[in-house]
Amino acid sequence: xxxxxxxxxxxxxxxxxxxxxxxxxxxxxxxxxxxxxxxxxxxxxxxxxxxxxxxxxxxxxxxxxxxxxxxxxxxxxxxxxxxxxxxxxxxxxxxxxxxxxxxxxxxxxxxxxxxxxxxxxxxxxxxxxxxxxxxxxxxxxxxxxxxxxxxxxxxxxxxxxxxxxxxxxxxxxxxxxxxxxxxxxxxxxxxxxxxxxxxxxxxxxxxxxxxxxxxxxxxxxxxxxxxxxxxxxxxxxxxxxxxxxxxxxxxxxxxxxxxxxxxxxxxxxxxxxxxxxxxx
Amino acid sequence: xxxxxxxxxxxxxxxxxxxxxxxxxxxxxxxxxxxxxxxxxxxxxxxxxxxxxxxxxxxxxxxxxxxxxxxxxxxxxxxxxxxxxxxxxxxxxxxxxxxxxxxxxxxxxxxxxxxxxxxxxxxxxxxxxxxxxxxxxxxxxxxxxxxxxxxxxxxxxxxxxxxxxxxxxxxxxxxxxxxxxxxxxxxxxxxxxxxxxxxxxxxxxxxxxxxxxxxxxxxxxxxxxxxxxxxxxxxxxxxxxxxxxxxxxxxxxxxxxxxxxxxxxxxxxxxxxxxxxxxxxxxxxxxxxxxxxxxxxxxxxxxxxxxxxxxxxxxxxxxxxxxxxxxxxxxxxxxxxx
Numbered sequence: 001x002x003x004x005x006x007x008x009x010x011x012x013x014x015x016x017x018x019x020x021x022x023x024x025x026x027x028x029x030x031x032x033x034x035x036x037x038x039x040x041x042x043x044x045x046x047x048x049x050x051x052x053x054x055x056x057x058x059x060x061x062x063x064x065x066x067x068x069x070x071x072x073x074x075x076x077x078x079x080x081x082x083x084x085x086x087x088x089x090x091x092x093x094x095x096x097x098x099x100x101x102x103x104x105x106x107x108x109x110x111x112x113x114x115x116x117x118x119x120x121x122x123x124x125x126x127x128x129x130x131x132x133x134x135x136x137x138x139x140x141x142x143x144x145x146x147x148x149x150x151x152x153x154x155x156x157x158x159x160x161x162x163x164x165x166x167x168x169x170x171x172x173x174x175x176x177x178x179x180x181x182x183x184x185x186x187x188x189x190x191x192x193x194x195x196x197x198x199x200x201x202x203x204x205x206x207x208x209x210x211x212x213x214x215x216x217x218x219x220x221x222x223x224x225x226x227x228x229x230x231x232x233x234x235x236x237x238x239x240x241x242x243x244x245x246x247x248x249x250x251x252x253x254x255x256x257x258x259x260x261x262x263x264x265x266x267x268x269x270x271x272x273x274x275x276x277x278x279x280x
Numbered sequence: 281x282x283x284x285x286x287x288x289x290x291x292x293x294x295x296x297x298x299x300x301x302x303x304x305x306x307x308x309x310x311x312x313x314x315x316x317x318x319x320x321x322x323x324x325x326x327x328x329x330x331x332x333x334x335x336x337x338x339x340x341x342x343x344x345x346x347x348x349x350x351x352x353x354x355x356x357x358x359x360x361x362x363x364x365x366x367x368x369x370x371x372x373x374x375x376x377x378x379x380x381x382x383x384x385x386x387x388x389x390x391x392x393x394x395x396x397x398x399x400x401x402x403x404x405x406x407x408x409x410x411x412x413x414x415x416x417x418x419x420x421x422x423x424x425x426x427x428x429x430x431x432x433x434x435x436x437x438x439x440x441x442x443x444x445x446x447x448x449x450x451x452x453x454x455x456x457x458x459x460x461x462x463x464x465x466x467x468x469x470x471x472x473x474x475x476x477x478x479x480x481x482x483x484x485x486x487x488x489x490x491x492x493x494x495x496x497x498x499x500x501x502x503x504x505x506x507x508x509x510x511x512x513x514x515x516x517x518x519x520x521x522x523x524x525x526x527x528x529x530x531x532x533x534x535x536x537x538x539x540x541x542x543x544x545x546x547x548x549x550x551x552x553x554x555x556x557x558x559x560x561x562x563x564x565x566x567x568x569x570x571x572x573x574x575x576x577x578x579x580x581x582x583x584x585x586x587x588x589x590x591x592x593x594x595x596x597x598x599x600x601x602x603x604x605x606x607x608x609x610x611x612x613x614x615x616x617x618x
Contacts (some may be wrong), residue, residue, distance in 0.1 A: 006551070070515060072511060072514055072515070092514060092517050092518065092519050092520075092521075093517040093519070094517075095517070096516050096517030097517065098516060099515075100515070101515040103511075103512075103515075105508070105509075105510060105512070106509040106512065108507070108508060109375055109507045109562075110375065110507065110557060110562035111371075111375075111562075112562070116284070116563070120504070120505060120508075120516055121516070123501065123505060123516045123518070124516060124517030126501075128287070128501075129500060129501050129565050130501045131284065131285055131286045131565070145458075151594055236562060
């Protein structure tokens with residue numbers, strides 16, 4: 001399939017014409033020629049108040065695309081522009097002032113207090129030894145609050161459950177005051193209530209214009225409920241892109257995921273996606 | 281739980297510096313012939329031109345010319361090894377990293393011995409060769425310690441221990457070619473010894489070690505993030521390649537400087553940062569200066585014991601730290617692997 005051009009915004013148009021993130025014909029491959037393509041050329045745009053979701057089976061290129069957007073990988077071809085500036089022209093520190101990444105965390109070698117951990121998010125904004133100033137503390141506490149983790153501020157990282165830890169990791173990302181927030185499977189360790197709460201918070205962050213959100217997820221229903229735009233990846237190719245109700249069709253999903261699926265349109269306009277499982 | 285402030289760093293540093301001075305002064309009074317406190321006080325005051333005290337010949341000879349350089353050297357070596365240990369722990373993302381356990385000290389020792397075969401002892405060449413030996417060993421252990429592209433604790437430690445054993449074997453071969461008189465001194469040096477002649481003046485050693493530590497300290501905030509993983513650190517704005525290079529060079533240089541003046545004193549680089557983390561937390565902005573002062577105090581203390589326990593015979597200080605350090609290392613390793 002040919003890479004699609006511009007995304008279709010379902011929410012009100014952004015106040016300014018320039019998209020937050022613009023991905024233009026970006027591809028990636030491992031190894032020297034003949035390359036093994038991990039990602040075929042892909043193009044899309046994300047506005048400053050959008051939640052953009054990458055979906056697809058394992059190995060479809062979601063994580064690679066996220067790493068390209070984070071700037072830790074450089075594309076083989078194509079351009080990634082953040083507010084009109086090419087990503088590879090930003091140094092590590094400037095990038096970290098604008099882009100925050102939430103991914104599966106390594107275990108910490110030595111335990112840290114939650115507040116100390118969140119204060120790490122202030123690192124790209126500080127200089128020298130980066131002892132926190134009053135402003136940094138204020139922003140860290142505010143970030144904890146926004147992530148729904150205010151009551152965890154005085155705990156230790158090693159005492160937290162998977163779900164609590166995920167909130168604290170989000171808080172650290174928010175303390176970076178990013179304009180683009182990237183998340184890799186953010187709902188993995190969360191229970192049902194936690195998943196919905198997290199997605200609501202992300203939705204709010206985007207809608208309020210604080211940060212654009214790009215997330216990779218396995219969960220088609222969460223993507224359908226909360227994303228303005230979805231990109232379906234199938235073995236490195238763009239299988240579909242656009243608003244959930246246009247893209248998440250039975251035919252497309254069955255082809256990509258290789259299992260029979262049923263898509264129902266609810267009266268209020270949301271989609272429900274069920275795998276069709278025959279009991280043996 | 282409060283975030284670390286500059287004030288707390290200064291407070292803890294001042295406290296530990298006070299402890300170091302106290303242990304240092306006590307150490308100056310102890311030896312084969314103990315110096316009574318009053319006499320020691322008069323002697324030190326006289327040497328520092330405080331009050332009207334005069335320095336007796338005995339005092340000048342024993343305290344100022346024999347013991348003082350020894351105490352200063354012990355402090356320097358302890359500080360260098362502890363900071364090197366803390367640095368390697370961040371670089372290798374391994375809380376059990378230690379210059380001795382990972383064979384880096386042996387690499388530096390081999391470099392130093394090779395330089396002895398090439399030229400006269402006690403020159404800048406010794407330190408430079410030890411530095412190259414340490415750099416090469418870190419690189420080797422780093423590569424051997426990988427499994428599936430990741431540094432893995434048991435593999436890394438095993439790689440270090442085997443490397444140390446291999447390098448020691450080469451040192452043994454080289455030593456058999458040396459004449460008997462030099463051999464005894466070298467064997468003692470290898471066990472960790474603070475009575476050997478210095479390749480540089482004590483003053484220049486201090487300058488070199490303090491400058492290296494200062495360079496390492498510029499990365500203290502980055503090291504906190506590096507501990508969480510290289511990719512996370514990069515996402516938070518750390519220039520990972522530059523920081524790793526600085527730590528690699530500085531920690532290797534500190535190891536080489538320490539080894540070239542004192543041989544292989546083991547486990548300090550492991551135990552001191554561990555103790556500091558238990559007492560004051562794991563933030564590198566405090567950990568580095570606190571480890572330097574704590575390590576200096578520990579080695580001054582150990583060397584005082586080594587000089588006095590079996591006086592007039594001197595015990596090698598490296599053997600003393602190993603007797604204490606090895607069991608504690610096993611304990612920490614078991615706890616870490618659980």
